[in-house]
Amino acid sequence: xxxxxxxxxxxxxxxxxxxxxxxxxxxxxxxxxxxxxxxxxxxxxxxxxxxxxxxxxxxxxxxxxxxxxxxxxxxxxxxxxxxxxxxxxxxxxxxxxxxxxxxxxxxxxxxxxxxxxxxxxxxxxxxxxxxxxxxxxxxxxxxxxxxxxxxxxxxxxxxxxxxxxxxxxxxxxxxxxxxxxxxxxxxxxxxxxxxxxxxxxxxxxxxxxxxxxxxxxxxxxxxxxxxxxxxxxxxxxxxxxxxxxxxxxxxxxxxxxxxxxxxxxxxxxxxxxxxxxxxxxxxxxxxxxxxxxxxxxxxxxxxxxxxxxxxxxxxxxxxxxxxxxxxxxxxxxxxxxxxxxxxxxxxxxxxxxxxxxxxxxxxxxxxxxxxxxxxxxxxxxxxxxxxxxxxxxxxxxxxxxxxx
Numbered sequence: 001x002x003x004x005x006x007x008x009x010x011x012x013x014x015x016x017x018x019x020x021x022x023x024x025x026x027x028x029x030x031x032x033x034x035x036x037x038x039x040x041x042x043x044x045x046x047x048x049x050x051x052x053x054x055x056x057x058x059x060x061x062x063x064x065x066x067x068x069x070x071x072x073x074x075x076x077x078x079x080x081x082x083x084x085x086x087x088x089x090x091x092x093x094x095x096x097x098x099x100x101x102x103x104x105x106x107x108x109x110x111x112x113x114x115x116x117x118x119x120x121x122x123x124x125x126x127x128x129x130x131x132x133x134x135x136x137x138x139x140x141x142x143x144x145x146x147x148x149x150x151x152x153x154x155x156x157x158x159x160x161x162x163x164x165x166x167x168x169x170x171x172x173x174x175x176x177x178x179x180x181x182x183x184x185x186x187x188x189x190x191x192x193x194x195x196x197x198x199x200x201x202x203x204x205x206x207x208x209x210x211x212x213x214x215x216x217x218x219x220x221x222x223x224x225x226x227x228x229x230x231x232x233x234x235x236x237x238x239x240x241x242x243x244x245x246x247x248x249x250x251x252x253x254x255x256x257x258x259x260x261x262x263x264x265x266x267x268x269x270x271x272x273x274x275x276x277x278x279x280x281x282x283x284x285x286x287x288x289x290x291x292x293x294x295x296x297x298x299x300x301x302x303x304x305x306x307x308x309x310x311x312x313x314x315x316x317x318x319x320x321x322x323x324x325x326x327x328x329x330x331x332x333x334x335x336x337x338x339x340x341x342x343x344x345x346x347x348x349x350x351x352x353x354x355x356x357x358x359x360x361x362x363x364x365x366x367x368x369x370x371x372x373x374x375x376x377x378x379x380x381x382x383x384x385x386x387x388x389x390x391x392x393x394x395x396x397x398x399x400x401x402x403x404x
Contacts, residue, residue: 002161002241003133005126008048008249010234011059011168011201012220013041014097015072018064019224022327029325032254032287037064038075039253040222044234045079047249049086051236055126056088057136059201060095060168061220066102066144073105084112091124091136092116095168095202096182099141116140116166121153125161132159134239137195138166146182151189162239165193168201171209190215196239204228206248214244223256226291226328231255255288264296264334269304273313280317280324288324294331305331354391359384 015037022033048056063072080090090109093116094100100117107115114124116138126134137154146169156163169183182202187209190198198215206219218235220228233251237244259279266272280290292314297305304310314326 003128003131004238004240005128005133005162006051006053006236006238007164008044008051008053008056008234009059009197009199009216009237010044010057010218010221010251011199012061012095012204013037013044013058014061014064014220014222014224015041015075016064016069017222017224021225025325025327029287033289036252036254037222037224038071040232040251041075041079043251043253044221045082047234047236047251048083048088052086053088053236054128054133055136056083056090057164057166057199058090058092059138059166059199060093060141061097061201062092062094063098065097066099068098068103068105070105077109080109080113084110088112089114089126091138091166093138093166093168093201094140096141096144096146096180099144101143118142119146121150121155123157125159132161134162134164135159136164136166141168141182145180148183149185149189150183151185151193154193154195156194162196163194164197164199164239165190165195166199166201170202171200187215197237197244206232208246214246216246221251222254223252226256226258226289229256229258231285250285253286255283255286256291257283257288258291258293261292261294262296263294263301263331264298266298266301269309269313272304272310273316276313277317280321280326283324286323289327290324292326292329294329296334297331298334302333350395354388357388359387 017037019033022030025033044056062076083090090113092113094103100119107113107117109115114136116122117140119139119142121137121139123135123137125132126136135157139150139153150167150169154165154167167183167185169185170181171187172181172184191210191213196213198213200209200215200217203217204220204223205217207217209215209217214237216235219232221232221234223229223232231250231252232255233249236247236249261275261279263272276292279292283290294305310329314329318325
């Protein structure tokens with residue numbers, strides 16, 4: 001009979017994340033944001049010790065960038081040393097952000113850390129009281145992209161123990177939101193492979209894809225923008241002869257949230273202030289960074305945005321709050337039945353133009369400008385999506401300007 005084991009499954013730590021796109025944030029709060037991935041790592045370590053787990057699985061993208069900082073390596077090593085003091089082992093793989101060929105620092109981690117240091121799938125035993133209680137399988141990215149399906153390489157040994165597979169990749173063969181389709185797999189393939197648990201990484205949204213056996217994305221341990229909302233963390237997992245148990249543990253010290261605000265019923269600016277105060281006070285877990293999205297703003301209420309009254313309310317709420325901070329807001333005018341909206345062909349052509357436009361191609365002349373390119377930084381996919389959406393939003397505002 002197999003002995004019960006417990007472990008923490010986490011992925012996508014993204015230590016050293018730059019947290020791009022945050023503007024006009026107080027210096028101290030910005031400092032806390034920059035430190036949040038490291039704080040989440042500390043929280044992870046403390047949770048592993050608190051629950052006395054047997055081991056921790058780190059499934060790819062431990063670091064955020066190809067060029068890792070000494071600070072990130074020191075923080076990770078310190079966490080591993082703390083876990084070693086409590087006889088907790090670590091099984092670690094690297095993903096598309098921190099692939100093996102990008103790393104310049106030696107892996108001088110303590111003896112409790114086992115690294116999947118090649119792209120071929122291999123395995124390590126978890127031994128307790130002289131017996132193999134579990135076998136953990138996995139691989140690391142050698143280069144930035146692993147495009148082939150790796151599931152056929154996961155072959156169980158004959159050990160009478162729990163067999164746990166770690167895989168940093170994408171379900172299906174297509175991109176999922178902003179995540180590239182690396183190491184793609186099909187759920188049916190994982191289910192028929194005969195493993196007791198599939199510990200996934202790469203997708204930042206937490207999801208239990210299947211329960212028998214568990215196929216799990218824990219998400220990242222710390223949100224990095226308003227696209228990654230809500231609490232972030234890891235799963236505490238217990239495997240025994242009966243049903244597996246999974247329990248989510250929150251690790252993030254900074255939480256991002258998007259809040260939609262229906263402005264159609266607004267009557268006076270004072271009641272709006274009360275509504276926004278109530279909305280921001282709703283969040284009571286840690287520091288929360290909020291993006292407000294106002295919609296159905298009536299024509300006679302637009303002036304509250306343009307004359308500075310609503311920004312003043314936001315500034316006041318930010319000054320009064322110690323934990324919640326409104327980092328940005330957007331607003332949309334109430335829909336009107338105007339001539340251009342009835343001209344369906346024009347709108348269809350406009351939508352097609354946005355879909356077919358290559359942002360990289362559009363801005364390529366800037367990169368060719370001798371002086372201008374000194375001030376440019378590489379646009380990540382997230383940045384390109386943001387710019388595209390902002391352009392569509394501004395165009396919508398301009399189309400409405402002539403109405404009324």
